[in-house]
Amino acid sequence: SGGGSGGGGGNSSAGVGAGSGSGSGDGDGGDVSGGTVRKGSSADRHFIPSVGLGIWARVFRFNDHAPGQDRGEYSSGAVFALALAARVYPLSFFVDKGFLTNIWMRINFKIALGLSSRIGQTGNEDLSTSLWQVIFDLGYRWQFTDKPSSPSLDIGFGFGAHSFGIDWGPAQPQLTNVSYTFMTLGAGFSWPIVKALASPKTANGALGGLGVDLRFAYRIVFSAGDIEDPDQWYGPASVGGIDFGLGAVWQRKSLAIRLGYTLTYYFFAFSDTSAQRVQAGKLTAGGATDTSHTVLVGGAYSF
Secondary structure (H helix, E strand, O other): OOOOOOOEEEEOOOEOOOOOOOOOOOOOOOOOHHHOOOOOOHHHOOEEEEEEEEEEEEEEEEEEEOOOOOOOEEEEEEEEEEEEEEEEOHHHHOOOOOHHHHEEEEEEEEEEEOOEEEEOOOOOOEEEEEEEEEEEEEEEEEEOOOOOOOOEEEEEEEEEEEEEEEOOOOOOOOOOOEEEEEEEEEEEEEEOHHHHHOOHHHHOOOOOEEEEEEEEEEEEEEEOHHHHOOOOOOOOEEEEEEEEEEEEEEEEOOEEEEEEEEEEEEEEEEOOOOHHHHHOOOOOEEEEEEEEEEEEEEEEEOO
């Protein structure tokens, strides 16, 4: 589990992990619906709940720190999480076909299960640690042709929160907590490749169909939480983030199973790195990175 000098290490005995949905590029979440092999028409899908379990590895690092202020890094190791999501095509309840039936809304929630961290100096005290993320987004799915085997493109935007916090108790905090609030702008591509290449009898038979998906999103970060405290921590920063995901989806009738990987990467550039700040004894660094790798197996059912 590890951790740098003066930093906390993640204890992976229970852990974190989460899903990644395809579609608008929402970041990792439990949504499997975006990558499913298409059913016959837009009217065939109205509400698609999904659940996922997987592993999540998070690493936080500072760079260009002031002399003598090396805070090391935080590494959670590979740990478990639960991811829940729901996607709804609200207008498909009232319209049988056409543009309006392809508008979707979605919520993704992901939470760590049993994550704990350790103080670098002692290494023998487990500290309760929370890690969760929620994203709500809205988008449109454009199908290239009218055939069920057609590739499709999702575009969308959303808003979310992503929080990591260690309960330090009476101990002196050695690593800042972070709490991101952000807007996502993204796109995703999915292709029911087996249904497109195989005969309809094979794709719709006992073996079902197989699809692949890719997605990308940019996170416009409004706030990163405690880390931007100018007195206790590092002060204001310019922060952004990206998501990249890929997956494979198997579907038979209304049931879909997806195996996916997601990279989420935040990058910081701190505003005040002046000599005056260093001389005042305040924590100073040029920047930081916060990276998550997730692998999820999830299931979805279309109603």
